[in-house]
Amino acid sequence: MKSAKIIGIGKYLPKRVLTNRDLEKMVNTSDEWITTRTGIKERRVADKNEATSDLGLKAALDALKDAKIKARDIDLIITATITPDTQFPSTSSIIQSRLGAKKAACFDISAACSGFVYSLITAQQFIENGAFKNVLVIGAEKLSMAIDWTDRNTCVLFGDGAGAAVVSGSKKPGILSTYMGGDGSLGNLLMVPAGGSRLPASHETIDKKLHYLKMQGNEIFKLAVTAMTDAAKKVLLKAKLNINDIDCLITHQANARIILATGKKLGISPDKIFMNINKYGNTSSASIAIALCEAVRSKRIKRGDIVVLDAFGAGLAWGACVIKW
Numbered sequence: 653m654k655s656a657k658i659i660g661i662g663k664y665l666p667k668r669v670l671t672n673r674d675l676e677k678m679v680n681t682s683d684e685w686i687t688t689r690t691g692i693k694e695r696r697v698a699d700k701n702e703a704t705s706d707l708g709l710k711a712a713l714d715a716l717k718d719a720k721i722k723a724r725d726i727d728l729i730i731t732a733t734i735t736p737d738t739q740f741p742s743t744s745s746i747i748q749s750r751l752g753a754k755k756a757a758c759f760d761i762s763a764a765c766s767g768f769v770y771s772l773i774t775a776q777q778f779i780e781n782g783a784f785k786n787v788l789v790i791g792a793e794k795l796s797m798a799i800d801w802t803d804r805n806t807c808v809l810f811g812d813g814a815g816a817a818v819v820s821g822s823k824k825p826g827i828l829s830t831y832m833g834g835d836g837s838l839g840n841l842l843m844v845p846a847g848g849s850r851l852p853a854s855h856e857t858i859d860k861k862l863h864y865l866k867m868q869g870n871e872i873f874k875l876a877v878t879a880m881t882d883a884a885k886k887v888l889l890k891a892k893l894n895i896n897d898i899d900c901l902i903t904h905q906a907n908a909r910i911i912l913a914t915g916k917k918l919g920i921s922p923d924k925i926f927m928n929i930n931k932y933g934n935t936s937s938a939s940i941a942i943a944l945c946e947a948v949r950s951k952r953i954k955r956g957d958i959v960v961l962d963a964f965g966a967g968l969a970w971g972a973c974v975i976k977w
């Protein structure tokens with residue numbers, strides 16, 4: 653059986669930078685509060701006419717170039733997003749058409765901040781069972797459209813961006829072990845209440861600002877640390893590795909304090925933890941993909957390294973995987 657290996661990665665960040673200082677002029681906040689409580693210094697915001705597929709497409713092109721394969725050789729496109737261009741068709745279908753990836757099947761995955769890890773694990777299943785050879789996995793978000801820019805509790809945290817990976821069948825080891833978990837009973841801690849079949853868009857939902865992201869940050873914080881610690885331990889055990897075998901840990905980038913607390917609970921040395929939250933904030937489905945791309949391109953991850961990807965987010969949904977790079 654062939655293993656599923658990432659053979660190319662890519663990213664795209666919108667050009668516009670929104671700094672903490674800019675936010676000071678918009679809501680009652682401070683650079684000091686945001687920096688010390690979250691580790692975020694700035695984030696990217698897409699243009700009004702830039703949709704999630706525009707970000708995802710650019711990350712995908714970057715990943716295809718890195719993998720040195722053509723769009724026509726892609727068998728399946730999975731886009732992880734909670735900010736799709738439209739309810740349907742899928743954002744993957746829109747990207748497929750623009751890439752000219754004519755033979756690719758397409759669907760999206762909605763697993764919020766765990767979206768990229770969930771999509772990677774999904775790609776692995778199709779590759780290891782022999783159904784597909786090359787899968788394009790994209791994590792892309794335009795979260796700025798789902799943010800209430802008058803709510804200081806949430807507007808300082810999120811950003812837009814996209815990352816992508818080409819996953820292919822390989823004789824060399826790639827994804828070594830995986831784990832996925834969830835708890836739907838806590839779904840109300842982080843959600844966009846309206847816009848779906850429960851509360852379709854109406855004048856009332858708009859007046860009540862129900863199309864914006866709502867989060868009980870404090871509760872989510874504690875659950876994130878526990879779940880990501882547990883998920884990382886589970887995948888290490890499955891791969892018959894221990895904490896000292898990890899060369900690089902990339903968790904979902906939601907809050908530097910969550911990332912460091914998870915690292916501390918795991919007992920991993922802080923220099924093995926990759927973080928770029930200072931530059932981009934929380935980009936949900938895109939965050940781990942962008943971080944992985946930057947860790948590889950800056951040589952923080954080298955061929956043969958053991959990398960753990962560890963995610964947590966709305967759903968609640970969480971998951972992890974061990975990769976031999």
Ligand code: UT7
Nearest residue numbers: 681682685689765804805808869870872873876906907965
């Ligand atoms: O991506 C999926 C998962 N998402 C996460 O993992 C996010 C998890 N949560 C967090 O990262 C943190 O809980 C936050 C960053 C959201 C908040 O940090 P916290 O240390 O948990 O603060 P808090 O919610 O306990 O709020 C402390 C205070 C409050 O004031 P009072 O009630 O103590 O007077 C807030 O009103 O900080 C206030 N506050 C702010 N102050 C200045 C909240 N947001 C801001 C702000 N600027 N932007």
